[in-house]
Amino acid sequence: MxxxxxxxxxxxxxxxxxxxxxxxxxxxxxxxxxxxxxxTPAGIVSPAGSGTPSRGDGLQADQLQYVEQSFGTSAEPVSAEVPAGWKSAQDGTRPKFVDPTGVWQVRFDTRGSKQSPDQLVAARERSIREPGLTVLSRDNGTLVYTYTDTTRGPRMGLSRFISLDDGRNTAVEITVGGRPQDEAGLRAILEHATETLEIPVDDNDDRPN
Incomplete structure (x- = not known):
């Protein structure tokens, strides 16, 4: 017992x-x-602390908030609005703004080119060496594509080349990156950056190529 x-x-x-x-x-x-x-499970980014609204089905365009960022050079300052909370990983003429999770980014190149936007779209397409590259569109100076990153998995990129002289030369490139399910949010960021872009016009500029 x-x-x-x-x-x-x-x-x-x-x-x-x-x-x-x-x-x-x-x-x-x-x-x-x-x-x-x-x-948070892998592949789903929590909005807590990131400043960028997201759900498991991708980046949410209708909840994004933006702030103005300045870059370029002191002689040729450039500005545009990017999502709030995204930090600059580099500045100058090729700034890149990345969200705190590292999933999304927007990059600018303000050096300009003597090539047209369509020529640069074709050149960018040829330069991408990532596995599984699929070009979704290449219209109006904008290349939209997907590929597979060996570390992060499926990715999407949108590269836009902007002309200030009716397509003869290119003044600025804007590229946004994320995942395929983030397409709506990425397009919203690209459009907003394009609409808010402010760049000085120099009729005597010396573009590199």
């Missing part, structure tokens, strides 16, 4: 057994990491 002390000990051991079983189930669900039960 079990004494009250033995009965209490058995009940404690039974409780520990159940706890271990539950703990093991949590570990299995979360890939073996016992501390990741509340972490």
């Amino acid at each position: 079990l004494t009250p002390r033995h009965q209490a000990l058995l009940m404690t051991l039974a409780g520990m057994t159940v706890g271990v079983a539950v703990f093991g189930a949590v570990v299995a669900v979360n890939g073996g990491n016992p501390f990741s039960a509340h972490e």
Whole structure:
């Protein structure tokens, strides 16, 4: 016959057994990491702290907020509006703004070119060496494409080349990048950056090519 002390000990051991079983189930669900039960699953970016609204189905265009960013040079300052909370990874004539999660980005190139937007679209298409490249469109000086990044998986890019002289030369390139499911948000960012772009016009400029 079990004494009250033995009965209490058995009940404690039974409780520990159940706890271990539950703990093991949590570990299995979360890939073996016992501390990741509340972490965001891979491939889904949490909007908390990122400043960029997102759901599992992609970047949300209708909730984006924008702030003006200045770049270029002191002699030729350029500005445009980019999503709020995105930080500049580099500045000058080729600034790149990246969201805190590293999933999305927008890049500008203000050096200009003597080539037309259509010529640069063709050149950009030829230059992409990523696996699984699929060109979705190449209209109006904008190249839209998808590919597979060996580390991040499926990606989407939209590169727009903007002319200030009826398509003879190119003044600015704007490229946005993310995932295929982010297409609506990426297009919204590209359009907003284009609409808010402010660049000085120099009739005697010396473009590199």
